Amino acid sequence: MTKAEGDRAQGTRAPSALPRLLAAGVKGVHRVRRQATAVSPAFDLAYVRSGPPSRTPIVIIPGGPGLGSVLPYRRLRRAAAARGLDVIMMEHRGVGLSRGDLDGRSLPLSAMRVAEVIDDLAAVLDQEGVRTAHIAGSSYGSYIAAGFGVRHPSRVAGMLLDSTLQSVADRDAERTLIRQLFLDADTRIAGSVRALLREGSDPRLLLGVLRAAYELGGEELLGSLLQQRVHGARRSGRPHGSVWAALETYVDRAESDAHVPGFYEFDLVGEIAFRELGFGPDPDGSVLDPSLTYAPIADRFAQFAGEPFDLPAAAAGFAWPTVLLAGSRDLRTPAAVARRLAATAPDAVLVEIQNGHSALESHPLALLHALGRLSRGEQRRLPDEAAAMDLLPRRGLVAGLPRLLATGARWEAALRA
Numbered sequence: 001m002t003k004a005e006g007d008r009a010q011g012t013r014a015p016s017a018l019p020r021l022l023a024a025g026v027k028g029v030h031r032v033r034r035q036a037t038a039v040s041p042a043f044d045l046a047y048v049r050s051g052p053p054s055r056t057p058i059v060i061i062p063g064g065p066g067l068g069s070v071l072p073y074r075r076l077r078r079a080a081a082a083r084g085l086d087v088i089m090m091e092h093r094g095v096g097l098s099r100g101d102l103d104g105r106s107l108p109l110s111a112m113r114v115a116e117v118i119d120d121l122a123a124v125l126d127q128e129g130v131r132t133a134h135i136a137g138s139s140y141g142s143y144i145a146a147g148f149g150v151r152h153p154s155r156v157a158g159m160l161l162d163s164t165l166q167s168v169a170d171r172d173a174e175r176t177l178i179r180q181l182f183l184d185a186d187t188r189i190a191g192s193v194r195a196l197l198r199e200g201s202d203p204r205l206l207l208g209v210l211r212a213a214y215e216l217g218g219e220e221l222l223g224s225l226l227q228q229r230v231h232g233a234r235r236s237g238r239p240h241g242s243v244w245a246a247l248e249t250y251v252d253r254a255e256s257d258a259h260v261p262g263f264y265e266f267d268l269v270g271e272i273a274f275r276e277l278g279f280g281p282d283p284d285g286s287v288l289d290p291s292l293t294y295a296p297i298a299d300r301f302a303q304f305a306g307e308p309f310d311l312p313a314a315a316a317g318f319a320w321p322t323v324l325l326a327g328s329r330d331l332r333t334p335a336a337v338a339r340r341l342a343a344t345a346p347d348a349v350l351v352e353i354q355n356g357h358s359a360l361e362s363h364p365l366a367l368l369h370a371l372g373r374l375s376r377g378e379q380r381r382l383p384d385e386a387a388a389m390d391l392l393p394r395r396g397l398v399a400g401l402p403r404l405l406a407t408g409a410r411w412e413a414a415l416r417a
Contacts, residue, residue, distance in 0.1 A: 012267060015100035019262030023070050023097060032127045034093075034120060040111030046070060046097035047090040047124045051081035056132055056157050058371055059088045059121065063139030063163070063358055065273055066266035068096040075395070076364050083372055088133070090124050093117060094268035096261065109301075112271035114308045118148050125155065134375055136160040136367075138360035139333060143277065143311070150314045158374045160323040161341070162367055163333040163358045166311045168278035168304070170337050174290050177334045182210055182288060189219060192226035193288075203287045204295065209247045210288075211331045215356025218329055267300075274301035276308055290332075315344040322348040323370050323379050327355035327362075351382045354390045365392040 023029055023046075031044040048070050049057070058080075062069055069089035080087045091098040093116065094107050101107055121144070125133060132155050137145030142161040149156045182193045196206060213222040229244055259265055266273075273279040273294070280303060281295040322345045326335035335352055342350040351370060353359065359367040366389040373379050382389075 012106050013259065015104065015106055016261035019068070019071060019096040019099075022262060026070055026074060029070055029097070030127070031097075032123050034123060037111075037116070039113060040093075040107065040116060041101040041103075043093070043098065043101045043107060045091065045093060045120050045123065047088060048077070049086070049088045049128065050077040051086045052084055054086040055130075056134060056375070057086040057088050057128075057130060058134045058136060058375060059090070059125075059145075060360070060371075061090070061121075061135070061137035061141030061144050062092075062360060063137075063141045064095075064264070064266065065092065065140050065269035066095060066264050068092070068262045068264065070097055071262045072264075076360075076368070079365065079395075080368055080371075083368060085368065085371060085375065088124065088128065088130075090121055092269060093120055095265045096263070099265065099268070107268060109268065109271040112269055112275075114144065114147055114272060114276050115151070117144055117272070118151050121148055122152055122155070131155065132157040134158040134160070134371065136162065136371060138162040138358045138367075139165055140273075140277070141360075142166075142333075146311050146314070146318075147309050149318055149320070150309050150311070153317075153319065156320045158321045158323075158379070159318065160325060160367075160371055160374055161338070162325040162360055163327060163330055164324055164338045164341055165277075165333050166315075166337055166341060168307060170333070171278070171282070171291055173334050173336045174332065175284065175286075175288075177336070178207065178211070178288050178290060178331055179286070181214070181331075182207075189223050189226060192223075192230050195230050196226075197287060203289070204292045205248050207288045207290065208293065209244060211290075212247050215327070215329050215331055216362070270297070270301050274298065274303070275305050278304045278307070280304050312340070312344065315341050316346070318345045318347070320347065321374065321377070321379055323374050323382060324348055324350045325359055325367065325370055326350065326352045327357060327359065328352060329354070329356045330358075332357045349379045349382055351386055351389070353386050363389075363392070363394050365395060366390070 026048060028048045028050045029046060031046050034043055034045050036042040069091045073089060077087055094112055099106055134157050135145045135148055142163060143165045145159060145161060149159060182190055193210065197203065210222065213225055225244055259267060279294045280298045282291045283289045324338040324342050326338040328335065338350055342348045353366055355363050369389055369392065370382055373382055
């Protein structure tokens with residue numbers, strides 16, 4: 001570890017015993033010893049395998065980085081097993097059951113590297129005796145999945161990329177879409193956003209609320225919240241509303257300071273996000289800039305040093321069937337990124353569903369349906385099934401939030417009236 005890494009790592013939380021206690025009742029949890037490397041001490045990497053065994057299982061890689069695998073997705077794995085899917089999920093190094101080294105200390109920041117994560121996944125497949133697998137990743141996980149294809153192409157039977165993340169340069173597409181929707185459009189929503197900016201709203205927090213509300217509940221939820229926000233501020237002289245305040249708190253803390261052992265731990269893996277994936281601030285000088293999302297914690301991690309892969313160029317060499325699952329309301333990895341990849345990869349199928357970011361969290365039954373098709377070689381049927389996928393029940397980690405937020409917004413509007 002360099003001195004700079006040591007300085008940044010000061011105060012790092014020790015591994016919690018909670019994930020091990022909670023995982024004691026989870027079936028199919030295994031560990032593989034990862035030997036020390038030049039950047040990482042030896043540690044035991046955890047993973048879970050569920051469902052009926054097959055020669056070609058499905059690997060599912062969550063997003064973040066920071067999301068656990070063993071504890072948050074138990075319901076998903078039960079649903080997958082009921083569909084006859086053999087699923088492997090690896091606990092990301094630096095998170096939950098894979099957080100600590102053999103001496104019980106948290107892994108150092110130097111161990112947080114995309115290439116190491118990809119080789120962890122290869123080690124899991126080796127231990128399970130798996131020669132090839134269908135590799136599925138969501139958001140950040142899609143970067144790991146595609147990178148696995150670059151680093152271990154002979155081991156990929158098929159690939160599903162959900163909310164495709166391909167390049168730091170894709171932030172330009174993110175900026176463009178956000179400003180088209182919330183600044184430039186001749187709509188009530190854009191008008192309300194412009195009014196809030198004129199009245200002094202913090203652009204970073206405002207963007208976070210806009211993104212969360214729009215991705216979760218679409219124009220109906222966002223429009224209602226914006227109207228209450230603008231009218232409340234004008235009537236009382238100050239903005240108020242518990243739903244809006246809750247979203248602001250989520251935006252301001254959830255992805256940086258929130259730490260739920262085994263479920264979400266950003267404090268170590270954030271090093272990957274900043275050093276290799278460009279999460280640090282790189283503002284263009286205009287408002288509603290998504291590059292400022294993580295600006296308050298940028299000093300905790302290394303500066304951007306370059307991406308480990310050129311995935312847009314590498315996609316032309318993807319020799320396996322690839323399913324690209326894109327949400328129509330995804331403002332973090334816009335559908336334009338998936339469309340570009342669909343035009344590059346030689347055997348790609350683009351499936352656009354009515355959804356926000358990451359079907360793994362918000363619409364997992366649609367994801368499992370697509371994985372089932374891919375595993376049976378039926379992925380070409382998926383574009384015609386997009387409307388049916390939209391109608392599947394929404395039971396993911398955040399699936400209940402739109403109803404909860406909408407109900408809260410209606411109650412607030414009624415009380416004000």
